Each structure stands twice: as C-alpha cells, then as structure tokens.
Amino acid sequence: MNKSMLEIRNLHASVGGKEILKGLTLSVKAGEVAAVMGPNGSGKSTLSYVIAGRAGYEVTQGDVLLDGESVLAMAPNERAAKGLFLAFQYPLEIPGVTTHTFLRTAMNAQRRARGEAELTTADFMKVMNAASGKLGIARDMLRRGLNVGFSGGEKKRLEVLQMALLEPRFGILDETDSGLDIDALRIVAEGVNALRTKERGFLVITHYQRLLDHIVPDSVHVLSAGRIVKSGGKELAHELEKNGYRDYVADAA
C-alpha cells in the first residue's frame, strides 16, 4: 500500500501572469500527514488553491492527481465529490445563509454527486450535533449566518467541523494555525487528529512549527520559491524553528 494518494508532479502555476509554483513535486500516501512549510511568498496558499481549483490560478505545466486521477480539469465541486477538502486560511463570511443550512446543503450535494441518498433531517441533526459537540461549537453558532461575526478560532473550528461531516479522502489545511490562541489551536488540532485514519491523507500547510507539535506529521517538506527544496521527517520542522528559513531562501535565490 505504498501508492500515493495525492501526487503533485512538476507543477507550474501562475497567478495574473506571474509564475508562483515552479516545478513542485510532492507525493502523499494514504494515512500520511505531510507538512509543507515555507516562508511568506513561497507559494503555500497558491498550492492549496491550485489543488482545490480556484479560478485565476493557471496551471501551465505538470499535474495533480488524486488516487491516480488528474483533478485539474475538474470544477471545485467535482474535486470535493472525489474527496478533496480545503480548510481555508480565511474562511468566507456568507450573510443570509445559516451555518446549519450550509452544512446540510454541502453534505447532500456531495452525497448526490456520489449517487447516495440525501440525509433525512433527523439523521443530519444527529451527526451534526455529535460532531459540533466534540469541537465545542455552540448550537447558537449554527443558527447564525455562515462565519458571520465568528472569531478567528470559531471560523477554524467550523472548518474542521465541515471536514468531519464531509469525511473527505484527503484534507488540505491552509495555515489553520493563523490567528489562533493556544487553546483554540489545541481544539482544532484534536479535531484534525480525530480524523486521521489509515485511509485518509493530509497536507498541512504552515509557516510555523507550533501547529506540528499538535498535529504531528509523518513527513515535512520545505517550500521555497515555488518548489520543494528539502524533505525529511518531523525533526525537520524543529530544525526550521531553530534556524529559520534563511538557508532555503538563499538556496532558491
């Protein structure tokens, strides 16, 4: 079972005509948590958006495969139905759509895309209440507009709640630690850890090592100037914490 689940091959991607990713290659197996660390401007968010399929992020070369199938021609919702999930660094606020309605709509959209029956209201309430309880999300929050007026920590918890309910095959966490205090970080990390299984892979994108104390990765990859410049085990994260990114930034330049 050494087949990779997410495979990124020589990925080149541009935003507004400017090349950000310059031949990124990375492979993550089922059950593996891979961390991608890099300084500001190295292409971390671009990588997450390209995998999720955001418009305006143009892939000029290379490929992204999930379970051996290229996702690049798929719309974001088709990628989601295949099992990709991106936890946003800055989750969007959507006034007028309650969190509750949104969660149910999303779950049923994916079930429909996979040819499964939609959830009944009772079943949905059951799974939602159980999952939100574990993450300490108050029911009142679920009745409010999606992410509207939520604190940074609440937004990130809600991203993890969505991931728990949607049960993706592969989760990408884009700077999930940004804007979190230590308590919120712990709750979010516990939520992610609870979802770690042999069948599910993760890509954890972060600037800082501290998130990786709570979500301990199997592999760490350093992203600099649009490419992976070094890969190693979890000890690589500690090394980066001590020495910073200067060695790698210099390499790339």
Added chain:
Amino acid sequence: MTVAARPAQIRTEAETALAGFLAARPEVQNGPAGEAQRKAAGVFALKGLPHRRVEAWHYTDLRSLMREAWPLAAASASAKAPAREGLRVMIIDGVCAVLPASSPPGIKFTALRDAMASGGGTFAAQLFPDIGADDSPAALNAALARDGVVIEIAAGVKADAPIEIHFTTSAGAPRSEYPRCLVIAGAGSSLTLSETHASAARVQRNSALVCWLSEGAQVEHVFHTGDAAPEQHIATLLGDIGAGAGFQSFALVAGGSLLRRQCFIRQSGERAKIGLRGVSLLKGKQHADTTLVIDHAVPRGESRELFKHIITGSASGVFQGKVLVRPHAQKTDGGMKSQTLLLSGEAAMSNKPELEIFADDVVCGHGATVGQLDTDQLFYLMTRGLPKAQAEGLLIEAFAREAIEFVGNGDLRESCAAALTRWLETLN
C-alpha cells in the same frame, strides 16, 4: 370633457384610445366623487402618457412601451368565483366579484361601486386624495375607476388574520382595467393586507390602493405579483400615515413584461413610521420600475426603504426613491438602500435616489449598489461540493432573504420565500 377638443398631448394610438375611454365614461356621478374623477380626467388629458422627458418616468417611457390601449374590460357574468375561507376579496376584470361571506366585528367590506353611489364629500376626499395627483397614469386610474373594494377597520380593532385582495381576470381577449381600493384604518387598529395580482388573459392593469392610517394604526401591506402576473401593470399605492402610525409595505415582484410600482406616501402625523421594502426578480425582457415618493410633511417621522433587484437575461430594473423633508419636518430619520445583483451581461439597472431636505435637523441617508455575485464566496461554496448553479442559487437567495425577513406576518413571509425559491428554480 369632449374628444373633439383634443389637447396636444394626446397623440399616440394608445393615448387616443384612452381619451376615448374617458370621453365614453358612463354615468360619471355628480357630487364630490364625480368632481374628483372629472378633475383626474383633466390631468390625463393635459399630460397624456408620460415619456422619458417626464423626470419621474425617465427610465420607463410609458408612451413608447404602451403602444396600444386594450379595450376596457366589461363586467362579465363570468366574474363570479366561489368564496373561499378567510378574509378574501376578489377583483375580477376590475369588478369586485367576491367579498368575504362574513367579517369579524369592526371590519367592513363594501364594493367600491356601492360606496361610490352613496358616498359623500369625506369619502370622495379619502378615495381621491391629493397625493400623487399630478401623475398622469395615477390620474387615469382615478378617472376610470368604477369598482374595487373599500375596507374599513374600526378604531382599536386588531384584525388577527390577514385580509387578501386578489386581482385577476377571466379568460379571453386582451383588455384593460382600472380597479381602485380604499383601506381606512381607524385609530389604534391593526391590519395585515395582502395584495396579490394574477391574470388569465393579456391585461393592462392600472390599479390603485389608497391607505389612510389614523393615529396609532398599524398596517402591514404585502404586494405580490408572480407567476401569472398581468402583462402590463401600473400599481399605485397612495398612503396617508397619521401620528404614531406604522405602515410597512413589502413587494415581491416576479413576472409580467412591464411593471411600474409607484408609492406616494405622506407622513401627516408626528412620529409615524414608514417602511417600504421589496424584492424584484427579473428575467427575459422584463422591465420593472419601483418609484417611491415619501413626503415627510411633519416632524419626527421615520422612513426606511430597502429594495433588492436580481436581474438576469436582458431584463431591466429601475429604482427611484425620493424622500422629501419639508421645512417643519425636523428630527426626521430616513434611510434608503437599493441593492442589485446583475446576473448577466445584458441585465440593466437604473438607480435614482433623491433626498430633498428643507429642514436642518434631520438624519437621512441613502445608498445604492449594483454588483455581481462574489466569486470568492462562490469558490468557497463549490469547494464544499455545491455545483456552481446551486452555489449561485444559495447566494442569490441569501441576498433576497435579507429583505424578505422584514415581512412581519409569518405565512406571508414564507410565501414570499417560496416564490423566490420557485423563481430561482426557473433559472436553471
């Protein structure tokens, strides 16, 4: 009035036909009501149909949009319908065909034709107020009005169930109709009024609703024109809002090829609260115009307006909102917002907010936005598995819901929300 002395403003085919309707009016009554109708006919004869050089009609050039005037609807024998449960009035082909079989104490329904036959000067002044009187299509309604309904609610009476006035037509040839309705809410009374419009034939409807709110009266008015809307419709709302009274009006517009809704609301007593809101859902080649004139004639009035347009295809929307604060109307508090979503390249919206403030101690503001769906929000929803059309639907629904939430009556709010959902389904 005679057709022979045709004023210079009557020149198109439609105007000539309309002038003919006025000349041939049967049984114009003597007394104050007849006098008011003759005066209204004079306004139309002088002005004709408004066109783009008439400022209030600049974006809805009625003279060119209304090429012909269809024959006046005849009161037909088919204008009968079974009475339904609840307080429902049916105006069919412009004729008051159904009144509620029984009405709660303190609420009185009278067919307008009967009220006009017996009404005196006070009644005439209520039916034909001097609000919006120089608007020629409104004058046309006043001059040609023969029937409709008068609803009187006695002082202190609280009507629990909504009262519906449903306008429709019998099947058959194209026609025009000029129904007029009058609602008189006594001091401290409260009432929910649902005004619904449909048709079973091609119709040019020019309807008017006149509302008088005495001191402390609370009226919620919900206007709904939807699936079987009249092809061409001018709907005039005239309101006089007394001291401490509250008038909340909401309009859901989805259907018809041409609609002009015009609301002339006068705050005649201190501390009156006026709320005008609406959602217009336009597609194909529809044109819908919402024009408001709010006249703060006395101090300490409050007015709030929120209108949302969602426009696709090559449809066009118009919002004009004039808030007039007269010199003595100090401490007026006014806020007006118009927000539009354009879903296609050919969709168009014209916004004209106007504040005319002659008092110096007021708080008044307005804002207008026109935009498209937020691509970041769409992307976020799609990454959660929502297909693009569904994600768009959710965002459009959320946009419109913000206004619909203001409908106080739960059933009417839900029926507006359901109409929105139905309309969204037709887009896919």
